Amino acid sequence: MLREFIDKVTQGRFVVHASNELLAGGGMQNPEPGGLNTFVYNKGTQQQVVIDLQTYTFPTASILPLVSNQYFTFERPETLVAWQFNREFYCLADHDAEVGCAGFLFYGIHHPMFIRLG
Secondary structure (H helix, E strand, O other), rough: OOEEEOOOOOOOOOEEEEEEOOOOEOOOOOOOOOOOOEEEEOOOEEEEEEEEEEEEOOOEEEEEEEOOOEEEEEOOOOHHEEEEEEEHOOOOOOOOOOOOOOOOHHOOOOOOOOOOOO
């Protein structure tokens, strides 16, 4: 399943993937128009994920944040749920000293950051 919302005023884009065999990110060589950041939830058993040509184990019951310029593929994408969105969707204000649009989850110090739930 693939569902998409686009705000006509801001051009904010929000995409939901569930059981989508085609879930992947093209990275810098094949970028998604508008640059989509991604949260991926592994609701199944652990599986392999390739991020920028490095293989990692994606634990079960975990969320993985990915940025728009990363290449990624999954061993079993049909077992995942993903939410993707562009900057226009999540950034409240541009050029506001009190509001930041680059956050810890996407630009943190530990990569990849598997967030274990439960």
